[in-house]
Amino acid sequence: MYHAAMIAKACPPPLRSLALGAAPLLILSALALPLAAAAAPPAAKSPATAGDILAASIPADWQAFPDADLLLLDFDSGRRVVIALAPGFAPVHVDNIRKLVRAGWFDGITINRVQDNYVVQWGDATEKKPLPPGIVSAPPAEYERPATGLDVRRLPYPDSYAAMVGHARGWPVAGDGKGLAWLPHCYGMVGVGRNVAPDTGTGAELYVVNGHGPRHLDRNIATVGRVLSGMEMLSALPRGTEQLGFYKEGEARPAIRSARIAADIPPAERPRFEVMKTGGPAFAAWTKARANRQDVFFNHPAGGVDICNVLPPVRPTPPLTR
Amino acid sequence: MYHAAMIAKACPPPLRSLALGAAPLLILSALALPLAAAAAPPAAKSPATAGDILAASIPADWQAFPDADLLLLDFDSGRRVVIALAPGFAPVHVDNIRKLVRAGWFDGITINRVQDNYVVQWGDATEKKPLPPGIVSAPPAEYERPATGLDVRRLPYPDSYAAMVGHARGWPVAGDGKGLAWLPHCYGMVGVGRNVAPDTGTGAELYVVNGHGPRHLDRNIATVGRVLSGMEMLSALPRGTEQLGFYKEGEARPAIRSARIAADIPPAERPRFEVMKTGGPAFAAWTKARANRQDVFFNHPAGGVDICNVLPPVRPTPPLTR
Numbered sequence: 001m002y003h004a005a006m007i008a009k010a011c012p013p014p015l016r017s018l019a020l021g022a023a024p025l026l027i028l029s030a031l032a033l034p035l036a037a038a039a040a041p042p043a044a045k046s047p048a049t050a051g052d053i054l055a056a057s058i059p060a061d062w063q064a065f066p067d068a069d070l071l072l073l074d075f076d077s078g079r080r081v082v083i084a085l086a087p088g089f090a091p092v093h094v095d096n097i098r099k100l101v102r103a104g105w106f107d108g109i110t111i112n113r114v115q116d117n118y119v120v121q122w123g124d125a126t127e128k129k130p131l132p133p134g135i136v137s138a139p140p141a142e143y144e145r146p147a148t149g150l151d152v153r154r155l156p157y158p159d160s161y162a163a164m165v166g167h168a169r170g171w172p173v174a175g176d177g178k179g180l181a182w183l184p185h186c187y188g189m190v191g192v193g194r195n196v197a198p199d200t201g202t203g204a205e206l207y208v209v210n211g212h213g214p215r216h217l218d219r220n221i222a223t224v225g226r227v228l229s230g231m232e233m234l235s236a237l238p239r240g241t242e243q244l245g246f247y248k249e250g251e252a253r254p255a256i257r258s259a260r261i262a263a264d265i266p267p268a269e270r271p272r273f274e275v276m277k278t279g280g281p282a283f284a285a286w287t288k289a290r291a292n293r294q295d296v297f298f299n300h301p302a303g304g305v306d307i308c309n310v311l312p313p314v315r316p317t318p319p320l321t322r
Numbered sequence: 323m324y325h326a327a328m329i330a331k332a333c334p335p336p337l338r339s340l341a342l343g344a345a346p347l348l349i350l351s352a353l354a355l356p357l358a359a360a361a362a363p364p365a366a367k368s369p370a371t372a373g374d375i376l377a378a379s380i381p382a383d384w385q386a387f388p389d390a391d392l393l394l395l396d397f398d399s400g401r402r403v404v405i406a407l408a409p410g411f412a413p414v415h416v417d418n419i420r421k422l423v424r425a426g427w428f429d430g431i432t433i434n435r436v437q438d439n440y441v442v443q444w445g446d447a448t449e450k451k452p453l454p455p456g457i458v459s460a461p462p463a464e465y466e467r468p469a470t471g472l473d474v475r476r477l478p479y480p481d482s483y484a485a486m487v488g489h490a491r492g493w494p495v496a497g498d499g500k501g502l503a504w505l506p507h508c509y510g511m512v513g514v515g516r517n518v519a520p521d522t523g524t525g526a527e528l529y530v531v532n533g534h535g536p537r538h539l540d541r542n543i544a545t546v547g548r549v550l551s552g553m554e555m556l557s558a559l560p561r562g563t564e565q566l567g568f569y570k571e572g573e574a575r576p577a578i579r580s581a582r583i584a585a586d587i588p589p590a591e592r593p594r595f596e597v598m599k600t601g602g603p604a605f606a607a608w609t610k611a612r613a614n615r616q617d618v619f620f621n622h623p624a625g626g627v628d629i630c631n632v633l634p635p636v637r638p639t640p641p642l643t644r
Contacts, residue, residue, distance in 0.1 A: 114558075116553060116554040116557055117510070117553070117557070157482045158480035158481065158482055159480065159482060160479045160480055160481060160482070160626045160627060160629075161625075161626045161627070161628065186534065188439070196618055196619055197621055211533065211534070211557075212509040212534050212535055212628070212630045213534055213628070214631065215624065215628060215631070216615055216620070216623075216624045218624065219622040219624075220619070220620050220621050220622055231438060231439070232438040232561040235439070235533075235557075236436075236438075236558055236560050236561055238558050239557075239558055293538055296518055297518055297542070298538075298542050299465075299519055299541070299542050300542055301538075302537065302538045302540065302541075304482045304483045305482060305538065306482040306483065306537060306628075308534045309534060309536065309537070309538070
């Protein structure tokens with residue numbers, strides 16, 4: 001049998017059998033954590049799996065995303081997408097996005113492009129909707145930032161694109177090893193659509209990666225966040241049939257009914273999410289276990305892992321009750 | 323304006339403008355190649371983009387997949403998925419798959435699992451359908467093969483999982499640098515579901531990668547092919563809501579109406595696909611251009627590329643008319 005704590009990508013891969021005992025969530029539900037994991041720690045001979053480590057984690061291993069950084073997109077379908085914004089990496093773009101949200105600019109905005117193995121993109125299809133006052137119309141090219149102050153925990157594995165990769169402040173990070181760092185384009189990461197330079201995008205046009213990480217976009221676009229919840233709705237949208245995956249005239253375009261920042265709604269209604277502290281011991285053990293799979297399914301642990309396959313674990317937590 | 327030859331992942335990324343002039347196909351359509359590309363080669367000062375190189379390729383740069391290696395899955399919806407099988411990497415599993423197809427075993431088989439950012443998987447949900455005679459019930463673990471004879475063209479970029487990566491015979495390849503090679507788990511690659519060792523799967527349960535390459539599965543599963551056409555249908559299927567993305571009882575399961583090997587149908591009805599010759603000069607130029615994007619959109623070419631972002635270009639070709 002499989003360990004009860006096998007989770008998401010940590011869990012057994014393509015199986016012939018339907019007799020499975022694992023939690024399937026991309027986002028680990030703290031509420032669903034099997035209590036058995038605490039009662040039955042892995043035997044000394046069997047190194048902990050990534051799932052074991054998540055199950056055995058304690059509250060101090062996690063930190064909450066600030067309410068001001070949670071972007072809630074409620075679609076006409078009733079589905080919600082929650083995105084964590086990254087003001088530490090693209091402060092001007094993120095500030096623009098917050099202002100667009102607060103001005104109601106995103107309300108009624110549609111998904112216009114779904115290109116297979118690339119991006120889902122939303123914005124003003126008419127390109128005529130005026131931006132609200134206070135938006136920085138030509139933000140700086142926030143494609144990189146100084147690595148100084150990030151205290152990146154480096155992964156000891158090579159990367160095909162960057163001199164170094166690792167984690168900082170709950171985010172995946174890539175760097176040039178010479179003082180610059182950036183958020184890599186991984187599945188579920190959110191960026192700012194733009195035209196050719198010197199345009200950097202305002203934040204009014206956003207996209208999320210829906211396939212293998214298009215890391216060649218790193219350092220060429222402002223990456224502003226990560227989808228925490230609702231990705232499986234975005235990724236299953238029909239691919240657009242026009243060039244570059246744009247929807248054809250008349251094809252259904254999912255519409256955002258309401259975009260809000262969590263900090264702007266009553267505390268009891270705010271969704272809350274935690275990310276594993278990327279500087280802590282549990283996270284270090286988790287990345288190591290992801291690179292050296294000990295789950296019963298695996299015959300040959302890889303001894304390495306791609307940054308996009310070790311995005312920090314995220315979990316929803318109950319709303320504040322005060 | 324953008325080059326007419328910008329294609330798929332070689333084309334401009336998230337744009338603010340809808341004024342685009344590129345071909346959107348994941349699989350390059352030879353028939354749709356803009357003639358303008360031949361008439362207007364890139365200026366001497368502007369290095370060729372990956373799209374330019376595809377547009378300028380000649381017939382000798384391409385090779386056809388053998389009809390005996392093309393697996394056609396026709397779904398009840400009318401949609402077709404075409405998979406190239408890789409007998410050079412997993413001959414016993416591929417032979418099993420051909421036998422299952424020829425016995426009609428896959429007809430009526432359903433997709434039972436769609437896990438976000440992982441796999442789409444099909445097989446016998448009842449686990450009671452008897453296998454036809456002649457199937458090898460316990461194939462060898464065809465997870466690796468000798469690199470000897472493959473003549474791998476190595477990529478000069480590091481990989482997070484393998485000692486080396488490159489291409490051979492129209493396929494992406496990873497290797498340990500000590501004589502073993504295998505097909506990496508990239509978006510669109512097809513593998514054989516199995517139970518825990520010593521089971522290796524028969525080929526009756528198959529899956530395709532629908533997210534960031536789960537390369538930790540390399541060397542742990544028989545990888546047997548690649549989706550050439552129809553991926554955008556598989557990738558947009560609703561995610562299953564049961565554990566590991568399995569569909570719940572009562573959720574719609576897409577069914578295979580008919581599975582065939584192209585060689586078994588009349589020549590005029592056979593779909594035909596070509597792959598760029600991975601040992602040739604056009605492919606060498608193309609991989610280099612993918613690692614060093616010169617498209618007008620890019621400010622900062624990466625100087626590297628992940629093996630899963632340089633899967634050999636594939637294109638449909640007209641059926642034989644004799």
